[in-house]
Amino acid sequence: MKVLLVDDDPAIREALGQTLELEGLTPVLAGSFLAVKDHLTPTFDGVVVTDMRMPGRDGFHLLDYARKTDPDLPVILLTGEGDIPMAVKAIASGAYDFLEKPCGPSAFLAVVTRALKARGLVLENRRLAAAVAQGDAASRLLRGVSPQADELRSQSRRVAALGTDALITGDRGSGTAKVAEVVHLLSPAAARAFVKQSAGQLDVSSLAHVLDRAAGGTLYLDEITRLPEDVQYALLDRIEGGAGARILAGTTVPIEPGDLLEDLFYHFDILRIHIPPLCGRKVDIPVLFRHYVEQACEQANLPMPDIGSEVIARLMAQDWPGNARALVNAAMRFAMGLDDTDDVEEQGLAVQMAAVERSLLIAALQRNQGRAGDTATDLMLARKTFYDKLARHNLRCEDYRM
Amino acid sequence: MKVLLVDDDPAIREALGQTLELEGLTPVLAGSFLAVKDHLTPTFDGVVVTDMRMPGRDGFHLLDYARKTDPDLPVILLTGEGDIPMAVKAIASGAYDFLEKPCGPSAFLAVVTRALKARGLVLENRRLAAAVAQGDAASRLLRGVSPQADELRSQSRRVAALGTDALITGDRGSGTAKVAEVVHLLSPAAARAFVKQSAGQLDVSSLAHVLDRAAGGTLYLDEITRLPEDVQYALLDRIEGGAGARILAGTTVPIEPGDLLEDLFYHFDILRIHIPPLCGRKVDIPVLFRHYVEQACEQANLPMPDIGSEVIARLMAQDWPGNARALVNAAMRFAMGLDDTDDVEEQGLAVQMAAVERSLLIAALQRNQGRAGDTATDLMLARKTFYDKLARHNLRCEDYRM
DNA sequence: TAGGCATGTGCGGAATTCCGCACAGATTGC
DNA sequence: GCAATCTGTGCGGAATTCCGCACATGCCTA
Incomplete structure (x- = not known):
């Protein structure tokens, strides 16, 4: 982070600059407002220390400009000794703090360090807020x-x-x-x-x-x-x-x-x-499983099934050598109504597909309150084909009417 | 936010408390360290102002305790007039700032306000960091x-x-x-x-x-x-x-x-x-589409296809009356290699079943490390039928071998 | 009461899928 | 090096599914 030091008196600039450097800080010295104007941006990573009394644009002008650019950019004003009215005006105008000239290095550094810390927090908060808003990957x-x-x-x-x-x-x-x-x-x-x-x-x-x-x-x-x-x-x-x-x-x-x-x-x-491995963090299984089931349901436009505690217990009881990949597969099968959350030998493909088709038919019937024509259209099937499938799965439209 | 005001002199407490209240701040007055000890927690929403010279546990003790509890909790020390060595020691000991008694209300308020702001930034920073870490839903x-x-x-x-x-x-x-x-x-x-x-x-x-x-x-x-x-x-x-x-x-x-x-x-x-509606926020379409494609790929264990600028342009050119549901469908079709990213609201049964079958085939291939014969047996299919299905879904066994 | 609309089903032709077979080539193990 | 095993595919017949058509029935509304 930088300390932008503005004073028309070169001796004071040098002295204060040295004080900052000895403290390991990074001073940027300037004699006028114009010289620093372009630094004053909302993302400026530092603070400003400026003399109040300068020819041309004085410290108040700089303060005003800075506050319009970024109200959270700390500006410390250097005042003449005993110039209390000026100090009061400075704070009232939004200066972060003020220091009376001449001041000891420790007082100077304390104020500057405090301002730098405040600035660091402001920038960090902005960054974090953006991360929250965007969703950290x-x-x-x-x-x-x-x-x-x-x-x-x-x-x-x-x-x-x-x-x-x-x-x-x-x-x-x-x-x-x-x-x-x-x-x-x-x-x-x-x-x-x-x-x-x-x-x-x-x-x-x-x-x-x-x-x-x-x-x-x-x-x-x-x-x-x-x-x-x-x-x-x-x-x-x-x-x-x-x-x-x-x-x-x-x-x-x-x-x-x-x-x-x-x-x-x-x-x-x-x-x-x-x-x-999943077996070392079983507490994550319910969260992950639910996420994968939601994902599968969203993809296939299926209703989200309830995940009962017995299902979770069954998942937790296994060690999941197949890790997340296996859990994804189990979630997919669960989403399709296959009621199979084990990593064991499979049913044949035809049996699984039949179960899925049956679930999809039922979901569509529910969406359409048992209206056959609407349901067939929904599924992009000929009415006859739809009836054929119902027969195959022992389903009746009337069972899904209000 | 609160201002915890600790001073053994009741008159000073009252005076400063009034100054704070007139500024709309919330003072909490106390005569000793013991009276405020329990407030000093890492989540304390406020700052501390304490007299340095007090019977029993003095301001330094309070400062020390506070810093151990929460190094970012600002403690402002009130010193005697001209007690510069004490002020220097205070800052060196980690006090946020110091004020010489007696001080004017405006100077007092300026310091307190600045400290409150600093505390607000710290607490906000912590809250945002936690939100990032947890992942806001x-x-x-x-x-x-x-x-x-x-x-x-x-x-x-x-x-x-x-x-x-x-x-x-x-x-x-x-x-x-x-x-x-x-x-x-x-x-x-x-x-x-x-x-x-x-x-x-x-x-x-x-x-x-x-x-x-x-x-x-x-x-x-x-x-x-x-x-x-x-x-x-x-x-x-x-x-x-x-x-x-x-x-x-x-x-x-x-x-x-x-x-x-x-x-x-x-x-x-x-x-x-x-x-x-999506048509009112088209800038979101690329982000959402990419997300849905990733999701579909994860579910079906498909490689993520490149999403070219012509695809994005075509998506943006549509109004998406089907909204996110339609975009999910388009993303799934894209993930499956179907060159169709139009606004189709519902999937037909056949398309859904095809997606399911493809996923089940892939899952079986993975379980069997791409061994065709074993996979067909696993799925209880004739080998030829299995090969027919792979062809239909553009799948190759060799892509699933170690 | 009649007309319009939706439902449910049998028939049958077309389309699609299943799958055995045979074969060539690749891989693996002895 | 050779045999065994696995892989991958074209051909073609059988089985299954798709689905239009026509019709009967039931429900709803004017």
């Missing part, structure tokens, strides 16, 4: 109420902010690609390309190609341990020469230095994001 | 970057916070039920039941039933204008006697007092949430 996409889910979001935000390459680890089905995308969405390059590529399917020429496509954005290499050795060398060369994109590597198998070229391994291992 | 579920979308989220948050019954209006396909659910999720009763019911399908006995199911939570009555008149009377009786649940009413047709019993109409019309 981590909280939107990485769900869960467990401490482990919190940690995952925090790790993702940290990696995004740092902008470095990183390694994403997690068991099969845990969503390494999704976490990579979240990191991308959280980063300044969110509007740029996000390229996802299976590492095992790369060769040297296609590596160059995907790096070009990801330029300025993010390249995610799935299952990095399958990257062919010649491609590993080529990748290292690119990284050393500037890859032009952030590279995230994912793996669902445990990884150790010997699994990759050592330099490449340690390059990615600078930062890790570890996705906790 | 409004920003997660009610998407859009337009001012109208902002307004919808704000209305939803306000209704949620007030805890009253309300009316939700919006055109067909705009998602009145979804907004009702968001309001529910934002409210303190989020963990309780959310019951959705078509108003047209209610009778007096089923009304009692759904109110019982929603007890402590939220009941959403869809298409409230279709509520039979006898049920309206029954509902009014329950509302007057305490319904036991928050009741939200939705309508996709314009509603006026004559459309319902007058008392019932005005009961719900206390608060309205109006969902803006």
Whole structure:
């Protein structure tokens, strides 16, 4: 953050500037309003200290201008010694604070530091408010109420902010690609390309190609341990020469230095994001399951079924080696009325499809209060076809009338 | 916000308290540390002004205690006139500011006001950070970057916070039920039941039933204008006697007092949430479309297709009388590789069944790591039939092998 | 009471799906 | 290197589904 110091007296400017520098702050010195005018924007990351009595545009003018530009931009006014009426007027005019000249360094620094802190909070609050309004990608996409889910979001935000390459680890089905995308969405390059590529399917020429496509954005290499050795060398060369994109590597198998070229391994291992398995954060299962059921229902335009406590108990009783992917599948089946939330052997496809069709027919009948013609139209079926299907499923329109 | 004023001299306390009250601030007066100790918590909504020299625990002790409790809690110290060493020590010890006794009301008020503002920023900062971390339901579920979308989220948050019954209006396909659910999720009763019911399908006995199911939570009555008149009377009786649940009413047709019993109409019309039509906020279409495509891809485990600018242009060129529901359908078709992004409100049964079958095939392929024979057996299909279905859905086994 | 509209069903032709078979090619294991 | 196994596909007959048509019946309204 900066301290914009405005005083027509060069000696005072220098002295105060030195005081600031000795405190580790960043002064920007100027002799007049005109010299600093362009700094005074709503996003200016700093505060203003100005002498009140200056030729031409005085401190009050500057204060007035600043307040119109950003009412939360702190302006500290330097007054003459004992000029109490002027000080009162300054505060009344919206100055953050005032200091009487000459003042001791500690008093000066105290006021400036307080103002900088206030400014920092204002800017941070604006940023946070924008994040809330927009919906931070981590909280939107990485769900869960467990401490482990919190940690995952925090790790993702940290990696995004740092902008470095990183390694994403997690068991099969845990969503390494999704976490990579979240990191991308959280980063300044969110509007740029996000390229996802299976590492095992790369060769040297296609590596160059995907790096070009990801330029300025993010390249995610799935299952990095399958990257062919010649491609590993080529990748290292690119990284050393500037890859032009952030590279995230994912793996669902445990990884150790010997699994990759050592330099490449340690390059990615600078930062890790570890996705906790579902079995270690079972408290997240109800939230995730409900979300996936809602998603499936929205997609298929199905009514949202009640999720009873016995369903939740059944979900919680399993360990979910298939992680989120398996939970998505279970949720989809549940949404379709298949009443199957286990990861066990399946019914045949035909039986499942019949159950789904029956659910969809019932939902449509309900939407249309049992009016056959309307329901057939709703489903974009010929009336006859519709009747045929009802017969097949032992359904009768009259059962759905008021 | 409060000003906690600590001084062993009653005359000074009273005088400063009056100064604060005249400024519209809220003083809390105390003669000793012990009297205020319990106020000093991390969530204390105010600042502390304390005399430094007091019998027993002095101002420094209070400052020290406060800083340990919450380093961001401003403590203003009142010093004796000219006691500069003491003032310096105060600031060095982390006091927010100091004032020399006696000081004028305006100087006193300026410091206090500044401290209150600083405290407000800190508390707001914490609240916003928590909201970001948790993921506010409004920003997660009610998407859009337009001012109208902002307004919808704000209305939803306000209704949620007030805890009253309300009316939700919006055109067909705009998602009145979804907004009702968001309001529910934002409210303190989020963990309780959310019951959705078509108003047209209610009778007096089923009304009692759904109110019982929603007890402590939220009941959403869809298409409230279709509520039979006898049920309206029954509902009014329950509302007057305490319904036991928050009741939200939705309508996709314009509603006026004559459309319902007058008392019932005005009961719900206390608060309205109006969902803006997509045609009035086209800037939201790209964001929403992308979200729905991502959702469809996640459900069906499909790779995310690129959404070209020509696709966006075509979406923007339509008015979307089917609103979000139609956009969901278009997104699903796009995700499935159907080059059809037009405003089609309902899906036919065949399209829905095709989507389901595709999802089930993919899930089975994943379970079987792309082994065709095993997958066909799993689905209880002839191998040939299985291959026919893959062809029909543009699926290839090899894409699901390790 | 009559007309209009909606419902429900049998018949039968067209369209679609199921699926066995045979074959060629690829992969895996001994 | 070879045998066993798996994969993928075209052909074609059987089975199933789609759906228009015609008709009878019931309900609602003027």
